[in-house]
Amino acid sequence: MTNNTIPRKEYPRPQFERQDWVNLNGEWEFAFDKDNIGEKEKWFNKDKLNQKIIVPFTYETEASGIGEEEFCANIWYQKEVTVPTEFENKRIILHFQAADYITKLWVNGQYVGKHKGGQIAFSFDITKYLSADRKLNIVVKNEDSFSCAQPRGKQRWLPENFGCWYVQTTGIWQTVWLEFLNEANLESVKITPDIDTESVEFNLEFSEDVLQPNLVLKTEISFENRIVKEFEVGINRTLHTVKTDIASEYFHWKIMQWSPHHPNLYDVKFTLYKDGKAVDEVQSYFGMRKVSIENGNVLLNNTPIYQRLLLDQGYWKESHLTPPSEDAILEDIDRTLEMGFNGVRKHMKVEDQRFLYWADKKGLLVWSEMAATYEFSDEAVQNFTEEWMEVVKQQYNHPSIITWTPFNESWGVKNIYTDVKQQKFTEAIYYLTKAFDSMRPVIVNDGWEHTISDIITLHDYVEYGDEFTERYQDKETVLNNSIAFNKGKHAMAQGYEYKGQPVIVSEYGGIAFNSEEGWGYGNQVKNEEEFLHRYESITQAIKDMKYISGFCYTQITDVQQEVNGLLTEDRKPKIDLEKIKKINLQ
Structure with missing residues (x-):
């Protein structure tokens, strides 16, 4: 129930939707x-x-x-x-x-x-x-x-x-x-797909009134409006988890996997009955996909995937962190895909659930990041830990999220390179995240000075490809701290070793046109020709580096005084987006 005259009128929680x-x-x-x-x-x-x-x-x-x-x-x-x-x-x-x-x-x-x-x-x-x-x-x-x-x-x-x-x-x-x-209702569902066994697991939480007699939960799973599985279970205090196969005769007894090229989603309806009468109904969905790491590569559905990501801070000129409309969300996602990127790194922001819904629908890969603290103290540790774990819980079911990124560039842990307490804090967050979600990679600490991390990420705003190639051509010297990059940073914190993880350049570029009002990284460019020359030079150098399995360009739009976006703050392209796509995909 809503009113067409109000802003952001769409249902705000699309993975757990009710009518009332x-x-x-x-x-x-x-x-x-x-x-x-x-x-x-x-x-x-x-x-x-x-x-x-x-x-x-x-x-x-x-x-x-x-x-x-x-x-x-x-x-x-x-x-x-x-x-x-x-x-x-x-x-x-x-x-x-x-x-x-x-x-x-x-x-x-x-x-x-x-x-x-x-x-x-x-x-x-x-x-x-x-x-x-x-x-x-x-x-x-x-x-x-x-x-x-x-x-x-x-x-x-x-x-x-x-x-x-x-x-x-x-x-x-x-x-x-x-x-x-109603008094008896379904409070939450944690949905875990398993493509290897062609099954899905539902971890269910109910209201305190589930001890009422004669409660039954009916689950109906469908794909493109065809029911592929339905079952009923009686509800009691001991029921927490239900796992079911979903391969169907409709699809030759196979499952429909989720990927950027084929963002297949299964719909699921949960109906809670008391004495045969429906007392709660929830609509949800899930994607059958698997993220794993093997031989220095990130795998999606057991196949290596090269990640072409775009840094996305989710700011708008008139509304800052709040998407002004659902159309604005769709515009950003569509422009990202139009430029040949297959994903985004949501930077320093826990994004609106409608954004994640459309990322699920359109096949956009997402790195989910936490907003940083900027000091290390007992208070900061507690604030960060409590909120981050709730982020992971609330966003867990989105198939588009393929990586958790709790820390960035040592923000909030500025002495992590040598400070054992700060190192142990990041380890604790890594293991807490893994305890709740064993499926996804966790990056600690994005950019440099990693402790324990499933992916090693490097941030470097070097301007041209020849300098990048010279600096990074020897994998071992980079990843074993033999050389420094980005103003003296090292890949690993002291006491930690590179152990064969995938390597991704998760910030680079940041090219800005001449401006007296804002800044970008490195020298500013005068025109589209200069921009494309530099963009192609550095992007191609990254792609040519065999041990690097993805990149993240800074950034999709200008943000206030930072004017290094591919689009302006009001979403106007600065260059021909088709030319960006050609470079990304060549």
Whole structure:
């Protein structure tokens, strides 16, 4: 259930979709609380604040209707909602797809709870706060800071932009919505494909009410509207996992694998019955694909794949980290594929689930990265670990995600080259990630100074191919720390050795046209001819290096003061995209 006049009206969680929901995006009441007096003065009892804002865009953006870039650590939102009569006697769940950084919630003047973390989805059960006339006065306070101990990615922690750090993101920045449930319901499903056994495993979590008698879960798997498998199981506390084969006579008893060229997806419908009556129904999907590593190569479905990635920071001029529309998401994905890239490295951002949905649908490979902290402390370690593990849980089912990248360029672990404590922290994150997801490679630490890592990645903004070839032609000297690159960095942290992992150049290029207002890497170019000469020189040199199994070019679009995109900030191509494709694929 939604309204065509509100922004980002599409269903926000496409891998776990229900019919009974209300989108709360659009106009909310809003207030800055510069002196942090709102709680003392009980703003949570207000039904009006002194400004308006368009959710889910942050106050720093033009799309919000405010466009104020000065940082404010405490802000308030308010919206009154009437629950439709058809949802009487249902549980009411208030969902936030993401809000940065601490979210406190009051409903009808009563404190509900708080959540910490700016990158992940979270929710509150607000059923008991509903008034007799079915009203919900929803009041939200968001608390943010310039602390480098909180995962902040590319958000600046100074009053002005600098280097490759941009305007901060404060408060609600993804969709807010209500969902209506029966007492007994399916809370989550972890879906694990296995192409070698042509089977799929469902790890199921139910509400606390699953101990009610006579509950049965029916699962229906289909492909292109043809049912390939259906089965029923009784629900009890001991049921956690169900595994089933899915090879079907419709497809000559084979499975339809997911890949960039053939992004086949199976639909799955879960229906929970009580005494023969449906009490919950969830639509989902999955892709049958396998990521593995063998003989120095990354394999997709047991076949080596060369990764042609594009660095994608997911910023828009008018809305910053929030995609302004689903069409904007599709435009970026389509342009990426149009240029001959087969994937993206989502850089310093935990991306909108609608982006991942379309990556699944269109066959775009994705490296999922965590927003960095910028200090190493007990607080930073705890903040990072808690939020990263929730990222992995929330994004696990997307077949497009083929790599986890929790750390980048030693950010938050700046002394990792020699500091054993920081090294052990990255090892811990590696093993925690593997404990939850044994399928995907994990990169620690993207760019240089790796500890334990399934792929060794190198960042180097050398301008031309001849210099790149000279520097990297001897694999052993590069990977065993005999030479330094990128201003004195080494491939491995001290005490760690290269052990035959695949090698990918995961940042290079960053070529900018002449500009007095922004920067790129190396010398700026005057025209398309100069750009293409340099792009072809360095890209071809990487492709010609036999031990390197992929690359990631910086970057898809300009971002604020960083003007090294293949597209401008408003998505206008700077060069003929067909020429980029030709170089990528030649």
